[in-house]
Amino acid sequence: MLLNYLKIAWKVLLRRKFFTFISLFGISFTLMIMLVVMAMVNHITGAQAPEKRIDRMLFVSLLNQQLRDGGNMNSPMSAHFIDRYVRTLKTPATVALTSMTSTVTSFANNESLSLDVRYTDGNFWKVTDFEFLDGRPFTGQEVSRADRVCVISEHTARAFFGTTKGVAGRIMELGIYRYRIAGVVPNVPVIRFYSSADVWVPYTLSTSYRTDSRLDGEFIPILLAGPGAEALPAIRAEFAQVMRRVEVPDPKAVKKLSAHADPALASITRQLTNHTTTEDDGMGVFLLGCTVLGLLFMLLPALNLVNLNVTRILERSSEIGVRKAFGASGSALVGQFLVENLVLAGVGGLLGLGLAAGALHLLNGSHFIAYAQFGLSWWAFGWGLVLAVVFGLMSGVYPAWKMSRLHPMDALRGGGSGPQ
Amino acid sequence: MENLLATSTDTRAQLPLNGPAAEETPVLQLTNIEKVYQTSTIETVALNRVNLTINRGEFVSIMGPSGCGKSTLLSLMGLLDEPTSGTIAVDGRLVTSFSDRELAAIRNLKIGFVFQSYHLINDLSVVDNVEVPLLYRPGMGGKERRKRALAALDKVGLSARTGHFPSQLSGGQRQRVAIARALAGGPEIILADEPTGNLDSVMGEEIMDLLLGLNRQDGVTIVMVTHDEHQALKTQRVVRFFDGSQVG
Numbered sequence: 217m218l219l220n221y222l223k224i225a226w227k228v229l230l231r232r233k234f235f236t237f238i239s240l241f242g243i244s245f246t247l248m249i250m251l252v253v254m255a256m257v258n259h260i261t262g263a264q265a266p267e268k269r270i271d272r273m274l275f276v277s278l279l280n281q282q283l284r285d286g287g288n289m290n291s292p293m294s295a296h297f298i299d300r301y302v303r304t305l306k307t308p309a310t311v312a313l314t315s316m317t318s319t320v321t322s323f324a325n326n327e328s329l330s331l332d333v334r335y336t337d338g339n340f341w342k343v344t345d346f347e348f349l350d351g352r353p354f355t356g357q358e359v360s361r362a363d364r365v366c367v368i369s370e371h372t373a374r375a376f377f378g379t380t381k382g383v384a385g386r387i388m389e390l391g392i393y394r395y396r397i398a399g400v401v402p403n404v405p406v407i408r409f410y411s412s413a414d415v416w417v418p419y420t421l422s423t424s425y426r427t428d429s430r431l432d433g434e435f436i437p438i439l440l441a442g443p444g445a446e447a448l449p450a451i452r453a454e455f456a457q458v459m460r461r462v463e464v465p466d467p468k469a470v471k472k473l474s475a476h477a478d479p480a481l482a483s484i485t486r487q488l489t490n491h492t493t494t495e496d497d498g499m500g501v502f503l504l505g506c507t508v509l510g511l512l513f514m515l516l517p518a519l520n521l522v523n524l525n526v527t528r529i530l531e532r533s534s535e536i537g538v539r540k541a542f543g544a545s546g547s548a549l550v551g552q553f554l555v556e557n558l559v560l561a562g563v564g565g566l567l568g569l570g571l572a573a574g575a576l577h578l579l580n581g582s583h584f585i586a587y588a589q590f591g592l593s594w595w596a597f598g599w600g601l602v603l604a605v606v607f608g609l610m611s612g613v614y615p616a617w618k619m620s621r622l623h624p625m626d627a628l629r630g631g632g633s634g635p636q
Numbered sequence: 637m638e639n640l641l642a643t644s645t646d647t648r649a650q651l652p653l654n655g656p657a658a659e660e661t662p663v664l665q666l667t668n669i670e671k672v673y674q675t676s677t678i679e680t681v682a683l684n685r686v687n688l689t690i691n692r693g694e695f696v697s698i699m700g701p702s703g704c705g706k707s708t709l710l711s712l713m714g715l716l717d718e719p720t721s722g723t724i725a726v727d728g729r730l731v732t733s734f735s736d737r738e739l740a741a742i743r744n745l746k747i748g749f750v751f752q753s754y755h756l757i758n759d760l761s762v763v764d765n766v767e768v769p770l771l772y773r774p775g776m777g778g779k780e781r782r783k784r785a786l787a788a789l790d791k792v793g794l795s796a797r798t799g800h801f802p803s804q805l806s807g808g809q810r811q812r813v814a815i816a817r818a819l820a821g822g823p824e825i826i827l828a829d830e831p832t833g834n835l836d837s838v839m840g841e842e843i844m845d846l847l848l849g850l851n852r853q854d855g856v857t858i859v860m861v862t863h864d865e866h867q868a869l870k871t872q873r874v875v876r877f878f879d880g881s882q883v884g
Contacts, residue, residue, distance in 0.1 A: 227759035543744020
């Protein structure tokens with residue numbers, strides 16, 4: 217039976233070329249956009265260099281201070297906070313420190329360069345997976361001594377020296393200071409929020425680095441869990457426990473402190489959905505929003521396809537009448553029409569995958585997002601197929617139901633109704 | 637439904653392969669059938685107190701002027717429509733209160749249709765068209781379907797056209813395919829709605845001869861709506877209708 221349905225589906229696709237073109241265009245274009253968005257999300261939060269172990273990482277991106285006057289202050293943390301409350305955690309395998317990037321102007325070959333600088337500790341290079349093109353990372357000892365060393369990106373190395381080889385050990389000027397280059401690493405896409413930069417330098421050289429007891433600052437701890445599924449929840453629980461013990465430095469002004477150790481995506485959703493003070497990281501709301509947006513985005517072309525399908529049904533009323541006369545039940549006809557629509561959606565899905573691959577190739581070539589190399593993965597392919605099926609069902613269920621309800625005599629007469 | 641299937645299979649197996657097959661066993665019984673089409677302003681009586689019995693092995697013609705209710709009657713006999721009142725029995729079993737799904741199963745097992753305008757599926761080959769009724773036969777595999785479809789096509793003399801598409805056939809050949817499709821499921825009864833209506837006289841005669849042969853040699857029960865007196869007189873019984881009532 218399925219073979220018969222597939223034969224019909226294929227013939228219908230070939231017979232109604234304009235209809236097929238319109239349908240495939242709607243499906244494939246919609247899927248292309250969704251796949252491109254998913255590839256970008258995957259690129260931000262997926263496990264790839266230099267964050268290959270991102271699924272074992274937790275980030276404490278914000279410290280929230282609830283003020284007594286009703287206001288809120290959100291900021292990264294001070295080195296003091298991280299040293300006292302985060303590095304002392306027992307459950308993480310490694311605690312590293314990073315910062316948001318800041319811009320420093322430098323000159324290379326008489327040209328002004330605007331470079332993104334990130335402050336890190338020595339552990340940063342242990343929790344990340346940079347492939348060194350030249351040299352090595354700076355060490356914890358160099359960080360402790362506040363040595364003026366740095367790691368630079370391939371792009372920076374080429375801008376200053378025209379090569380990535382033999383750069384380690386050379387000196388470059390960054391702002392008003394001279395730094396010894398420890399190593400060169402490949403470019404990191406700017407959308408890797410916790411690791412990308414043009415230049416990485418020890419956090420002890422940051423102007424925000426102080427040794428007083430302020431809690432807010434510009435640093436973000438990265439907590440790397442050991443292997444095992446239970447490691448992350450244990451770290452989150454221990455961190456939550458520690459946060460309850462953190463002393464409020466200015467109780468007259470600050471009512472309560474909150475911070476959470478979150479996986480990468482959750483650390484973003486917490487900020488996007490304004491869940492900085494709650495245990496809930498806003499992931500549910502975020503995913504619900506994305507799902508609703510995605511469905512709404514697919515709804516318009518799906519409605520268009522529903523309309524086309526209903527019209528197509530009337531053209532095939534003779535076939536429906538014959539099948540009903542010879543014993544097809546309503547559900548058998550619904551099944552047949554859904555198979556046809558799924559075939560159409562499947563072809564559209566494959567085209568959408570091709571279009572998405574092309575769009576990502578163009579996007580990568582345009583350098584719209586610096587150093588990003590978006591690509592389709594099996595994960596995206598799987599989702600593409602799931603989306604195609606959802607699309608096929610969305611656009612096929614109503615017309616199929618309408619078709620199954622056609623009276624056989626009306627169908628044989630060509631969709632009309634009434635007596636002979 | 638299994639009982640209906642068993643009855644169907646057993647009865648067909650007992651049918652003589654040659655010679656007149658009419659027996660006094662009702663295949664189809666219509667009792668006090670009324671069919672009224674109601675719109676917001678008009679009530680049209682299509683059939684008025686019709687009583688009709690079709691016995692196994694019979695070839696019955698239904699005649700009458702256009703609009704007299706012939707096709708409505710045929711659609712009621714084929715369980716494609718419901719009567720406003722009255723009862724329909726298939727193989728002695730009342731089906732008037734059956735659900736759509738049950739009626740579909742009975743149509744599949746016991747009834748074959750031949751339409752004036754063939755109603756072949758243009759996207760399917762001849763043999764795939766003939767297989768259509770068998771697609772809805774529970775438990776029947778692809779090989780068995782193909783075997784039965786080819787046998788039905790052989791019966792109507794179209795063995796050489798199995799891979800053709802309807803658009804590649806003449807009108808007469810298309811109607812032969814439609815008859816093969818009606819035969820493929822081994823039905824108790826074939827209902828033919830003006831099967832020669834779209835054909836010229838030569839092809840019409842060929843189709844009529846084919847139907848007569850199926851009835852006389854294979855004992856297939858046939859009810860045929862026709863306008864053609866000459867063809868009707870070749871059948872065993874002629875039932876005449878006028879303004880929705882049986883007049884002869």
